[in-house]
Structure formats: structure tokens, C-alpha cells
Amino acid sequence: MSEELHPSVAGAQPYMREERQGSGTTDEPLFESDEGRERLEKIRSRYPSARPALLPLLNYAQEKNGWVSTRAMEEIAGALDLTPACVHSVATFYTMYNKRPVGRYLIQVCTNISCHLNRGDDVLERFLEETGTRPGETSENGLFTVVEAECLGACGFATVVQINEDYVENVTPEKVPDIVDALWARAEGRDA
Amino acid sequence: MAFPHRHDLETTTLLSRHMGEEEARHLDTWLERGGYEGLRKALTMEPEEIVQVVKDSGLRGRGGAGFPTGMKWSFMPGADDDRPHYLCCNADESEPGAFKDREVLRWSPHLLIEGCMIAARAIRARHAYIYIRGEFFPVLPILNRAVSDAYREGYLGEGIMGSGWSCDLTVHVGAGAYIAGEETGLMASLEGRRAEPRVKPPFPAQVGIFGQPTTVNNVETLAAVPMILTNGAEWYRQWGTEKSPGTKLWCCSGHLNRPGNYEMALGVPLKDILFDVCGGIPEGRAVRAVIPGGSSTAYLTPDELDCETTYEGLKEAGSSLGTASPIVMDESTCLLRATRRIAQFYAHESCGQCVQCREGTEWVTEILTRIEHGDGRMEDIDTLYDLCEQLTGRTICVLADSVVFPLKSSLDKFRDEYEAHILRDTCTAT
Numbered sequence: 097m098s099e100e101l102h103p104s105v106a107g108a109q110p111y112m113r114e115e116r117q118g119s120g121t122t123d124e125p126l127f128e129s130d131e132g133r134e135r136l137e138k139i140r141s142r143y144p145s146a147r148p149a150l151l152p153l154l155n156y157a158q159e160k161n162g163w164v165s166t167r168a169m170e171e172i173a174g175a176l177d178l179t180p181a182c183v184h185s186v187a188t189f190y191t192m193y194n195k196r197p198v199g200r201y202l203i204q205v206c207t208n209i210s211c212h213l214n215r216g217d218d219v220l221e222r223f224l225e226e227t228g229t230r231p232g233e234t235s236e237n238g239l240f241t242v243v244e245a246e247c248l249g250a251c252g253f254a255t256v257v258q259i260n261e262d263y264v265e266n267v268t269p270e271k272v273p274d275i276v277d278a279l280w281a282r283a284e285g286r287d288a
Numbered sequence: 289m290a291f292p293h294r295h296d297l298e299t300t301t302l303l304s305r306h307m308g309e310e311e312a313r314h315l316d317t318w319l320e321r322g323g324y325e326g327l328r329k330a331l332t333m334e335p336e337e338i339v340q341v342v343k344d345s346g347l348r349g350r351g352g353a354g355f356p357t358g359m360k361w362s363f364m365p366g367a368d369d370d371r372p373h374y375l376c377c378n379a380d381e382s383e384p385g386a387f388k389d390r391e392v393l394r395w396s397p398h399l400l401i402e403g404c405m406i407a408a409r410a411i412r413a414r415h416a417y418i419y420i421r422g423e424f425f426p427v428l429p430i431l432n433r434a435v436s437d438a439y440r441e442g443y444l445g446e447g448i449m450g451s452g453w454s455c456d457l458t459v460h461v462g463a464g465a466y467i468a469g470e471e472t473g474l475m476a477s478l479e480g481r482r483a484e485p486r487v488k489p490p491f492p493a494q495v496g497i498f499g500q501p502t503t504v505n506n507v508e509t510l511a512a513v514p515m516i517l518t519n520g521a522e523w524y525r526q527w528g529t530e531k532s533p534g535t536k537l538w539c540c541s542g543h544l545n546r547p548g549n550y551e552m553a554l555g556v557p558l559k560d561i562l563f564d565v566c567g568g569i570p571e572g573r574a575v576r577a578v579i580p581g582g583s584s585t586a587y588l589t590p591d592e593l594d595c596e597t598t599y600e601g602l603k604e605a606g607s608s609l610g611t612a613s614p615i616v617m618d619e620s621t622c623l624l625r626a627t628r629r630i631a632q633f634y635a636h637e638s639c640g641q642c643v644q645c646r647e648g649t650e651w652v653t654e655i656l657t658r659i660e661h662g663d664g665r666m667e668d669i670d671t672l673y674d675l676c677e678q679l680t681g682r683t684i685c686v687l688a689d690s691v692v693f694p695l696k697s698s699l700d701k702f703r704d705e706y707e708a709h710i711l712r713d714t715c716t717a718t
Contacts, residue, residue, distance in 0.1 A: 102439055105432035108459035110425040142458040144372070144498050150480030155422075155461055176480075189482040189639075192422045192464035208384045209583050210541035210615055212629045246466065246633055247384040247583075248423050251541035251613070252548045261425035 106138035107152025109159055112192075112260045116162035118200025118238050123165045126157055127175055136175055146176040154187055163194035191246075199234040199241040201279050203227070204258040205267075207244050210251035215269060219255045220244055222272040239283055240276075299565065300527060300535050303511050304551040307395040313430055315437040318398040324443055326514030330406045331451040335367075338410040342513065344521035346533035350388075351378055351469075351506030352582065352611050354599045357513075363493035364411040365501050374502045375408045375416040376478065377510055380462055380469040382421055384583035384633060385613030388537035389507035391549050393420070393427045396511065397434035398443075401457065403510030405448065406517055408455045411503050415456045419474050422463045435459055466637035470685045471504040473639070484639045485685035508537055528554035532598035532609075540566045542616035543573070552597070559593040562616060573618040576717070577702070581610020583630045584690030586697035587623075606697070622717045623705045627698045628656035634691040645688035648679045652691060664710035672699060 101109075116122065126132045139152045150172065157168040164187055166180075173183040187193050194202070203223055207216040220242070224230065227240040234241045250256045253265030257275075264275065306312035306321060315323075330338050343358030364373060377400065381389040392400055404416045420427065435457060438444040446454045460478055467473040468483035475497045477483035496502020512534060516524045525533045532554040538561055541547045545567030552561060558580060562568065569575055577587045580597075586607040588595070595605035602609045617626060635649035652675050655668050676696040679688040699706065708716045 102432075102436040104435050104439060104444070104457055105459050108420070108428055108432055108461045110428050111422075111461075112425065142456075147480035148478060148498070151463055151477065152460065155463065186480065186482055190422075190463035190465050207629070208633055209579075209626060209629055210385055212626065213542045213615070213617060213621065246636060247382055249381045249390055249421065250387050251385050251615070252387055252539060254541060254547075258423060263426055 101135075101138065103138040103141050106135055107142065107149070107155065109155070110261045111155045111159035112202060113159060113162070114200060114260050116160065117194075117198055117202060117260065118162070121197055122161050123163075123167055124161055126153070126160060126168060126171050132156075132160075147178065149176060150178070150183065150186055151190075154183075154190075154193060158193060163197045197234075200239050200283060201241070201259055203240060203242045204245035204248070205242065206246070206248045206254070206256045206258075208247040208251075210247075211254040211256055214254035216255040218269040219257065219267050219272060222269040223257075223276070226272055226276040239279070299550045300553050301551055302515055302527075302535050303392065303396075303399075303508065303537060304549070306399075307391055307549075309395070313395065313397060313434065315398060315434065315441055315443075318396075322518070323398050324402050324449065324514075326517035327402045327405050327443070328449055329517050330409050331449060331453060335410050335412055338406060338517070341521050342410070342516060345516045345524040346521075346528075346531070347509065347512055347516060347524070348532065348599065349506055350508035350512070350536065350611070352383065352584075354609060357505065357509055360493075360505070361407070361410050361503060363491065364503060365493070367412065369412075369501065372415070372498075372500050373411055373413040374497050374500055375404060375411060375413040376471075376474060376497060376502060376504045377404055377416065377418040377507060378469060378471065378474055378504050379418050379420040379424075379507045380474060381424075381507070382466045382469050383611050383613065384630070385539060385541055385579065385615045386582050386611040387539045387541075387613075388549055388611070390424060390427060391537065392507050392511045393424065394430050397431045398438065399511050399514060400431075400507060401434060401438050401444065403513040404457060405444070405455055406513050407503065407505060407510055409453060411501075413455065413503070415458065417458050417460050417478060417497070419460050419462060419468070419478055421468075422461055428459075428461070431459060465639075466633075467639045467685070467687060470687070473685065474504060475502065482639070484641050485687075487684055529596075529598050529600075531600055536597070536609075536612050538565075538597075539611065539613040540616070541613070543569050543575075543618040543621070544616050545570050554598050555596050555601070557593070558588075558595055558597050558602075558614065561597065562593065562614060566616075569616065569618045573620065575616060576619045576621050577617045577623060577626075579607075579615040579617075579694060580605075580613075581608045582613040583615065583633065584686075584693055585610045586693040587701055589701055608693070619718045622660075622715045623698055623702045624656060624709055624715070625660055627694055628653065628660055630694050631656055631691050634687060638687060642683040642688065644678055645683045648675055648688060649691050651675060652679075652695060659706065659709050662709070662713040664706070666707075666710055668710065669699065669703070669706055
């Protein structure tokens with residue numbers, strides 16, 4: 097990014113990056129680099145005390161590593177002068193933190209009421225079939241993790257599927273094979 | 289990202305005027321469209337005067353509760369209080385059925401920033417936070433760019449628009465918790481804690497984030513503020529009714545020919561929105577039930593759709609305007625299954641503090657699942673009614689009550705569905 101990150105949005109960067117997820121067990125230290133220390137300072141400057149920086153820093157851990165490890169939680173605890181147990185109790189409350197590495201493509205299928213009425217359950221089933229996985233499990237090639245999601249807030253475009261940071265809308269079971277094929281192609285293209 | 293709004297239908301475009309226009313996201317082009325004029329005016333006014341204009345407009349909270357916005361602002365301490373005051377914009381849109389705030393955020397980010405600054409001035413806040421749900425990643429680059437530009441050009445920060453007044457704004461991103469949309473849950477989450485709601489009082493205006501006076505307003509509420517300041521309270525009242533003035537973004541989903549977002553003056557009959565604007569039910573099927581205000585509101589039957597879409601009108605019809613998010617179910621819908629899916633959501637999202645909610649929502653889901661699988665007993669209906677009683681008004685927040693509205697109304701209005709499943713293991717859906 098060429099433009100300097102304004103402190104007002106330093107804690108608001110997207111944190112499910114394709115290039116970070118599916119990278120095995122990458123677990124880089126967060127605040128040993130200049131970039132990490134700068135992010136920490138910018139985020140902290142927006143709050144009158146340390147603890148409100150917790151979610152933004154957990155987000156940063158996931159942005160950086162694709163998941164939030166126990167080690168990362170401990171590092172954040174140290175930076176904010178909190179106990180590791182306190183950070184752990186917060187991190188486990190929120191569903192978006194990957195407490196273990198996920199596939200390169202985290203596929204979240206909404207089956208909540210509006211999607212449910214528009215065959216969301218069948219869409220989920222089809223994603224599981226096409227990727228050969230069970231819910232929450234990562235495929236052996238490390239590419240896919242499929243989970244059932246609660247409402248993603250795009251109910252007029254059911255069924256809604258979130259793939260990493262992107263929304264895919266109006267998904268029907270029939271469209272699923274093409275979506276999965278496109279992800280395969282993307283992964284292979286990048287590997288080549 | 290698809291764009292849902294349709295200008296070719298009989299809708300009113302105040303909030304949604306520039307939705308779908310990519311260039312309107314940028315500060316310079318937004319200014320050409322009259323952006324920040326409301327704030328310019330507000331900067332010449334005393335906080336009490338701004339509160340009075342919003343009170344006079346009759347604007348009500350668009351996050352679900354419908355509380356009068358100007359009155360909420362007036363609960364904040366006055367000039368003699370030297371504690372820091374805060375504004376929180378609730379952008380944690382997560383009520384199943386609702387998808388309006390995302391549209392404001394991604395198409396008109398400067399409208400929201402302007403609304404935040406006017407509100408902040410009205411409540412004497414020097415820092416505003418926009419708490420946005422984690423899943424809305426595609427919105428973040430758009431909103432972040434708008435906020436950064438607004439800082440650079442002096443619409444945020446020190447000496448806003450050349451005035452002596454200063455205010456900061458910070459974008460704060462959540463991480464997946466429905467309950468963070470409840471205002472005290474949101475405050476806990478912003479403070480870096482589990483999003484567990486707390487008992488009120490004390491109300492946020494006395495003890496809010498960081499222990500200081502705080503106002504929490506929904507995205508759509510704040511987005512309506514700039515035009516009210518620019519044009520005046522009377523102008524705003526030309527839409528809607530006496531008690532429910534203005535326009536509302538309707539989020540229409542489920543079995544509809546044209547689902548999507550439509551901005552309508554409050555008060556038009558619900559059936560006009562569903563059948564005229566949204567084009568009715570696909571393949572000419574009949575409607576079986578409508579949940580009018582998001583999944584936490586009571587079912588309406590087909591003969592109850594004449595009601596007017598105001599806070600009062602939907603209450604009178606036995607339901608609620610909520611987030612104005614009708615979920616339409618056609619005659620092929622199994623209402624037991626639909627209700628089970630709704631209950632399952634609330635069981636999943638219960639924060640677990642209150643026993644009634646933590647156990648009750650789970651229990652409701654289990655019983656409905658058992659009936660769905662053909663193992664129901666007639667006494668289950670009595671147990672479900674009893675659970676409705678146990679889940680009403682006995683918990684810290686209203687998450688437990690939220691499951692009761694669809695559940696109890698389904699038992700009252702569609703008892704035949706339950707009996708068919710229990711007695712004959714069949715479904716009344718066609």
C-alpha cells in the first residue's frame with residue numbers, strides 16, 4: 097500500500113486474506129517488525145486505555161497469519177498488559193477468529209432464514225460434496241474449509257456465500273461446481 | 289456486489305439517492321452532490337438547537353427499537369458536564385432479514401460520516417466510533433478511504449470545516465457476534481471484552497463506553513440526519529405519518545420476484561411493498577406467512593398484510609416494524625422448519641449469561657427439531673408455550689424475547705402445522 101495508513105482506520109483492515117490463509121502454520125511474531133509496532137501504536141492512539149485495542153489487534157493477528165494462535169494471543173496480552181487468559185476468553189467468544197489454520201479458501205455458507213428459504217441448506221451440502229469435506233474440516237490439499245454461517249447481512253441476494261473476504265450472492269446449488277472450479281484454477285494459477 | 293435498489297419503481301430516494309453511483313463514494317464528487325451542507329449548518333448551531341431540530345423532525349431510531357432520536361440525544365449531560373462524551377455508530381447489522389446499513393456504508397460513506405459529526409456535535413462528543421460487523425470486508429476499503437479523505441480535507445479531526453470545533457472518528461471492526469449489535473453488548477465489545485450485554489440502568493447516556501456518557505445510534509438513523517439539518521424538520525415531515533415521519537429503507541427477502549432494498553415513505557400498506565414494488569411471489573404461488581421486521585418479529589398471515597408500515601401500524605397488527613425487513617414465505621414453506629431455523633440462530637447467538645436464554649433457546653430448538661423429525665408429542669405444544677413465558681422479560685437483554693415473537697405467533701397462527709407434524713408426521717406446506 098503506497099498511501100500511509102491513517103490511524104483512524106488502522107484497526108479496520110480486512111483480515112481474511114487469501115495469501116495468508118492456507119499457508120500451513122504460519123505464525124509470525126506481530127510486533128517485532130516496524131510495520132507491526134507502527135500498527136500497534138496507531139491503534140492504541142485511538143482509545144483512552146489499552147484494552148479497547150484488543151479486537152483490532154486480534155484482527156491484525158489474523159490479517160498477518162491467517163489465524164490467531166495461542167502464541168499470538170500471548171503476544172497481544174503482553175502488548176496490552178492483559179493476562180493471556182483474558183485475551184483467550186475474548187478471542188474464543190467471537191466466531192470469526194480462526195483458532196486453528198483454515199484452508200486457503202474459507203467458504204462460509206449462510207443457511208439462516210432468508211437463505212434457508214432459497215435452498216441455502218442444499219448449497220451448503222453441495223459445497224461439502226464438491227470439496228469432499230465435512231463442515232469445519234480442511235480438505236487434504238489445504239485448499240478448502242467449508243462452514244455453515246449465520247446471517248451475513250445480504251438477505252435479498254440469497255443464498256449468500258462468503259469466500260474469504262468476498263461475498264458471492266444469489267448462489268444456487270447448480271452454481272456451486274463452477275465456483276469451486278474457479279477457486280481451483282485460481283489456486284493452481286498462483287502456484288504455477 | 290449486486291446493487292439492489294430500483295429507481296424505476298414507486299420509491300422515494302432520499303437516503304438512497306446516490307446508491308449505485310460509484311463516483312458518489314469519493315469526497316470531491318460527494319461535495320458536488322451537496323455533501324456536508326448539513327454539517328456546515330450544524331457548525332453554526334448550538335448543540336441544543338441541533339437536538340431540537342431532530343426532535344421536531346420526529347426521526348426515530350432505525351436499528352429496531354424506534355426510539356425518538358432527538359430525545360435520546362437530549363439524555364446526554366449538558367455543557368456543565370466535563371467528562372468526555374462519545375458517539376457510537378452501530379454498524380453491526382446482523383438481524384436476519386436486514387441488509388440496509390451495508391448499502392449506506394458501501395455507497396454513501398460520506399453521508400454516514402457527516403451524520404456522525406452532526407450527532408457528535410449535538411451530544412458534545414469529541415470522538416465517534418463506527419462499530420462495523422467483521423463480515424463486511426468488502427465495505428472496509430470504501431469506508432476507510434472516505435474516512436481518510438475526510439481527515440485529509442478537514443471534515444474530520446481538528447477545526448472541522450474551518451470552524452473551531454474538533455472531533456475524531458475511528459472505524460472499529462468486530463469479529464462475528466450477533467449480540468454485539470445490542471447497544472450494551474456493542475459497548476462491551478468496543479471496550480475489548482466479550483460482547484455481553486449488561487443491565488440498564490445505568491443507561492449509556494450516563495455510563496457508556498469507557499465509563500463515560502455515550503449515545504449509540506444506528507447507521508440509517510445517522511444517515512437521515514444531514515438532510516434534516518439541511519432542509520429542516522418540516523421538510524422531512526412531508527414523508528411518512530405524524531408519529532412515524534420520513535422514509536425507511538426496506539429490506540425485502542425470501543420468496544419474492546424482486547427481493548432487494550427499497551426506500552419508501554413510512555405508512556404505505558405492507559402488501560403494496562411486497563406485491564407492487566417487489567413483484568409478488570414467484571411462479572404465482574400464494575403467500576403463507578410474512579415476518580415483517582426481521583427474524584425477531586411475529587409472523588403475519590396473508591390477511592394481515594393490509595397494515596400500514598409504521599411503528600404503530602405494525603404493532604397494531606400484532607407484530608413490529610423492527611428493522612423493516614420482511615421475510616416472505618410462500619405456500620411451499622414448512623413453518624415449523626422455518627421457525628426451527630430461526631430458533632437455532634438465537635440459540636447459537638445467546639451469549640450465555642442468563643440461564644433462561646442459554647438453556648431456553650437451546651431447548652426450543654431441540655423440541656422443534658424433534659417434531660420436525662416426526663418424534664413430536666402433543667404436550668410439546670404446551671411445553672413450547674411455557675417456554676415462551678419463561679423466555680419473556682426475564683433476561684438482561686431481549687435476545688430471549690426475540691425468539692418468542694416468531695415462536696409464539698407460529699403456535700398461535702399456524703397450530704395446524706404443528707399438529708400435522710405431531711399427529712400425522714406430515715406437513716401442511718404444499
